Amino acid sequence: MYILVSASPEDRGRVTLRQVSAEGRVFDSHTVDEGNFAATVELLNEDDVRWVWSDTSYWYPKLLRQSVEVLRCHDLRLCHVILKNSEWTRGASRFEAPNPLWEGIATPSAANTGANTLFDGEESFDGLALQGASSPIDFDESLLEFRRQLEVVAGSRYSERLALLLVAESAGALAAAEMLHYGIPWRADVHARLLSDILGPRPQRGERPAQMEQLVSRIRKALDNPSVNPDSQQDLLRSLKRAGLAVSSTSKWELRDIKHPVIEPLLRYKKLSRLYTANGWNWLDTWVRDGRFHAEYIVGGVVTGRWAAHGGGALQLPAVVRPAVVADPGWKLVVADAAQLEPRILSAISGDVAMADAGRGQDLYQALVDRGVVDTREHAKIAMLGALYGSTTGRSASLMPRLVAAFPRALRLVEDAAREGESGGIVTTWLGRSSPSPEGEWWVELIRNPESPAEPRREKARSKARAWGRFTRNFVCQGSAAEWALCWLAGLRTRLTQLGDSRARPYLAYFLHDEVVVHTPEEYAEEVVELVREAAAEAGRLLFGVFPVEFPVEAIIADSYSDAKK
DNA sequence: AGCTTGAGCGCC
DNA sequence: AAAAGGCGCTCAAGCT
Incomplete structure (x- = not known):
């Protein structure tokens, strides 16, 4: 059963929920104030419902903030992009013309960009606003699009595979919204201690940390240049050449093999500088709140179908800060990755x-x-x-x-x-x-x-x-692997919802292309490992049927993300 | 003052 | 020991 969620530009602040059939017949209908949206979804939220909406990253955070979760959805915008580009839907002329309504690019929330939100007077929220959608998408337009999509899939080559992709992409969008909402458990105290151990105490604004400052002195001495700024690539390169080094860049793989007193402190400086600027105290202040890092994923953000991230560099958490990812007391992390995916x-x-x-x-x-x-x-x-x-x-x-x-x-x-x-x-x-x-x-x-x-x-x-x-x-390998990973993630997500009660349930905390972290009450950890493997096997069957390929998963139960060896 | 670009480096 | 695919973030530097 489908329930289509829409909002009309003329009816600002109101949300329409209509039960529809695949043929476009309309049954039950509810139009409610936005304040009652989550409660209405909860009322209608049977297990067999697939929620059809313009954009998961717009609608779903509103539900999550009211503690309402849904099992399945159809994300019209994500699916539109896939169908429009797919070679298998060639000839579906209705998808060939540009359609800004459905091809708007998800962009960072209004807090950062001043982009329109769908409703007046709304605070920026912890999701994505849509720049492409200058106005809400109403019921008629949404239903028309939904029906077109079902038709195009049905008429495509390999319609079963394409249908699976749309389901997986949409499930991924749900998982991404949930991970943004719940966040990765992050110990700010552990992170801060790690920073001061490596860099020295937090510096004043505009100053370098003590350990970096020391290295700068050594670099200047070694280059016999009391003013060289190692943060300036041009300045540094000039100074290296003047000191007689045969280098064409300042990159570490070129420097690594050169014998000169400046190399050791310089490479060390680069390492510390990287930690300080990318994941230092500013990062901690900006991205970690109440013991959680709320990573913002962009589903389908990479052409291959991999996810991208926005803000905080969620998909590039360096190994040095991973010790700060620590399970809550009484909880564990299950860290799992698909080996040689x-x-x-x-x-x-x-x-x-x-x-x-x-x-x-x-x-x-x-x-x-x-x-x-x-x-x-x-x-x-x-x-x-x-x-x-x-x-x-x-x-x-x-x-x-x-x-x-x-x-x-x-x-x-x-x-x-x-x-x-x-x-x-x-x-x-x-x-x-x-x-x-x-x-x-x-x-x-x-x-x-x-x-x-x-x-x-x-x-x-x-x-x-x-x-x-x-x-x-x-593209074909990375993209197909991303599809397997989406199916894996979706299957795992579904399985996790069956465990525990809503107050103490394992949940997806982090996803990184071929790797997943589940935050789980200790008593479920072993079971979660089992489910991770089950979901991997299921993903293999969904994509490749009986073809005899295996997808082994390396999974550990740990207190910290850094316990997973790489 | 604010934007873009390129170098560099972190992740898979 | 270096090099190929995909990203995001930071800085300096160059631009408007």
Whole structure:
């Protein structure tokens, strides 16, 4: 059963909830003040309801603030974008014209941007506002869009897969809103102690922490330049050259191999500076409230379907601050990650049984060594990453022939994806998310001048074509892996809601591409580990049916996120 | 004064 | 030991 949630621009502050059928028949209808929205949803919130709304990141936080959770939804905006771009819906003309109403980009909340909110007088809230939607989307428009989407899916190639993708994307949107709401348990005291241990006491405004200041003195002495500012790339580079170092940049991998008294303090300075600026006291003040870091995810924010994040760098929490992620007293963290997800995904989408075989029940990289494909686990990893990313040089490239010989089907799939991209084409993930068309005219140049000699313009176009080929090569693997991860997350989320009572229930706290953290009462921790594995197996079946690929999960029960070794 | 860009570095 | 895919955040520097 579907209940469509909408708001009309003429009827500001009112929300309409209407029960509809897939054919568009309208049954029950309620129009309520926004203040009664959550209570009305709670009243209608049967297990078999799928809530259909314009945008989960707009509507769902309103419910969560009133402690109302829903099981399932259909996010019209996220689904519209997928269907519009998918190669499988070609010919569905109604999705080909630009439609700003449904293609608005989710942007940071009004607090930061001054963007419109849907209702007057509303405070900024802990979700996303929609810049594309200058006015609320009313019932008629929403229903029309919903019906179009169902039609387009039904008429597409592989409609079951596409339908699964829409369900998974929408479930991900629910999970993201919940994770934003509940937050990651974060011990500000642990974080602050860690900062003062590494950097020294918190400095005054405009000053550097003591440990960094000391390093600056050493750097200046070593370069014989009492005024060099290591924060200024240009200043620093000039000073390094003047001191006789043969460097073309100030990056740490170029500096690392040089022997000079400045290198050690400089590299150390960069490390501390990074911690101080990205995850120092300011970060702590800004992002941690009442023992929680409320990470703002942008579902579908990456073209491949991965999530992006906004504010606080939620998807880039460096290892040094992870000790501050600590379970509440009486609670535990279950930290789980899908081992070697992308290679396993590649084996499945290419139907490479030999490769799937190699990964069964064990470490895929070690299996490559055991089968004599490569000589060390490290080489296996380098070779596999090279296949996924398209490396053309170095150790990785030299290992490639061995991979091709061992897993021809898998390698053919990524090669085909690369060739498609190089010629300006589009590639599509397992569940139907398609890559964008390349921008610029490089491929026109190549088509027009296929045989012209190496001249700068053509060389530039060639180089852009190869870069785009590496992107499309990776797109099919990264994107399909993101789809598996969404299904995993969704399945886990559903399972967790069955545990405990509402006051002490395990919940998703963090999600990072192929990794998930559940915050759980201690007594459920073992069960959560089981559910994490169950959900992974289920995701594999949902995407790949009986194809014999396994998705092993490494899961630990811990007090701190940093207890999970990487 | 406020915006964008590039370098650099953290995460997967 | 370096290099390929995807991101976000910070700073300095250059721009309007």
